[in-house]
Amino acid sequence: MLVLVSSYVFYGWWDYRFLFLIFLSTVIDYYVGLEVEKQTVPKMKKIFLWISVLFNLGVLGVFKYYNFFVDSWVDLIRGFGYQLESKWTLNIILPVGISFYTFQTMSYTIDVYRGNLKPTKDFVSFASFVSFFPQLVAGPIERATNLLPQILKKRVFDYRTAEQGLRLILWGMFKKVVIADSLAPIVDNIFTGYSSFDGGTLFLGAVYFAFQIYCDFSGYSDMAIGTSKLFGFELMSNFKFPYFSRNIGEFWRRWHISLSTWFRDYLYIPLGGSRAGKWQSLRNVFVIFLVSGFWHGANWTFVIWGLIHAILYIPSFVLKTNRKYLSEVVAENRVFPSLREIWQMGTNFFFVVIAWVFFRSENALQAFDYIGRIFTDFSFHVSYKYYFVYYIVPLILLEWIFRRDERLAHVSKSFWFVLTIVLLVFITAKFGGEKSFIYFQF
Structure with missing residues (x-):
């Protein structure tokens, strides 16, 4: 309980209004995890999984990317000679750390769905995992398989x-x-x-x-x-x-490891990884780097940054030196x-x-x-x-x-x-x- 209270005070000190957002994400994924475990029909398990994924990505999309897509659409229309105002943009503040804790709690649901983790019935411990204050606002993006068991067990000072x-x-x-x-x-x-x-x-x-x-x-x-x-x-x-x-492959095994491994385990491998055909594997590499760039911010500069890293990575991937x-x-x-x-x-x-x-x-x-x-x-x-x-x-x-x-x-x-x-x-x-x-x- 002390960890949970400390985490909420820490996050609320910046802006208490966004405590509701992280609490709502916690409640949804907590109950989704229990329901995924409870269901015996695979289709129902997948439905509950998608509830978690769509909610978390939806929250991220509204607060982080909504204005970007609206402005990009307006710019595109203006490029064809039509005048259009950006009246549909929202005057909202981007919650600190939203990209980190949404990915963290979403990975919990995915791991439960895959059978890699048993859902916890201890809501306080789960809420502490989602909001753990040292890494809440800027990572590392922790996995429930690592952090949650540590929260559930008794610890002694060493x-x-x-x-x-x-x-x-x-x-x-x-x-x-x-x-x-x-x-x-x-x-x-x-x-x-x-x-x-x-x-x-x-x-x-x-x-x-x-x-x-x-x-x-x-x-x-x-x-x-x-x-x-x-x-x-x-x-x-x-x-x-x-x-x-x-080389660039080694760079991404050393830089922002929690994010690069998150995309590897929850996006790259489900897309087929490098086990797919040659062209599908190359497609997967581009998808990972572009999404990684877009994760960093709602600006085309981040997308281009991800594209550059994809282009740098491709030669070593083709020559199989990326894991040298x-x-x-x-x-x-x-x-x-x-x-x-x-x-x-x-x-x-x-x-x-x-x-x-x-x-x-x-x-x-x-x-x-x-x-x-x-x-x-x-x-x-x-x-x-x-x-x-x-x-x-x-x-x-x-x-x-x-x-x-x-x-x-x-x-x-x-x-x-x-x-x-x-x-x-x-x-x-x-x-x-x-x-x-x-x-x-x-």
Whole structure:
């Protein structure tokens, strides 16, 4: 009960009106899960499953995508020479974390339908699973098969686990407060006034955004996982040093893992996965990346961002190199990467950075213009170049040290003691102001 009350107070502190929405989603999926288990006729099981899916996607569609579709339709009609007003748009606020908790509760119903999970009759525990406050507003998107059993069982305080949790919280705060928040005004300035900068500065701005969004989002995930550890919960990993990836397939096994595995298990595999024919498999890949892009926001820039990643992924998928680096740590038994690994990581990072331009831009035309200026007006006399040395280089060095252990569970105590003092000094010096997490908007 304490977890549930804390979660509702946490979410209601932002806007209490949306508590009803998450409560309604909880009630529906709770009873749908019980009904799916109770039914003996497969058709009835599927009907109740669709009640859950349609409700959750309907809520997501109204609050997140309704205005987008209306505006897109109006723009399309205007393209044919007809004038049409957007009078059907709704003046509504996007609830924080709606994309995360709707996917989380929907996966519970699907798992019950598939027989992977027995529905719980403990409503308080189920409501705690849906609204679990550390990861409620920005993930990781947890599975009921992992989190719900932990809520149902009694937990005891473990000093070692709590210590690991505090390490993750501190490391996450450093990435968010020191790196992401320091880069944010620079990125905003470059992207807002991009027409007045040379191509070198624009590319550096895109690189800064790549690290801003990584430190912002992975920093939140670290703090969420760390806070959960203090309560005795183990959440899934959401990031595993994605910018050390050697191809785009490895990148998506290291970036936003809870979302990519969600789409794999609940969309890609049901569509046939890679077991279908060649063309069907390629279709499935495009569907996954386009839907993933659209999940991030109601803007064509996100769709194009997903399309770019699909195009980058297809060659390795066809050549069957997309699963080449399944669990291997880069330079696992070496201090430094090889020249080949440096080339692979560098080229992969370059394409990821170019795709990030669409993610950050206000619209697609701006993104194309931004990228065009990078390649047509490139100069090495760039602005803001020293920030790379101040923020990016130290982050890369520390992440390279931590690359074998994303949860910092086995870092030596002496090293961590010194690092803790350094991190606290920087966090204290930089802490101040109100800078929300980027993924709160999704």
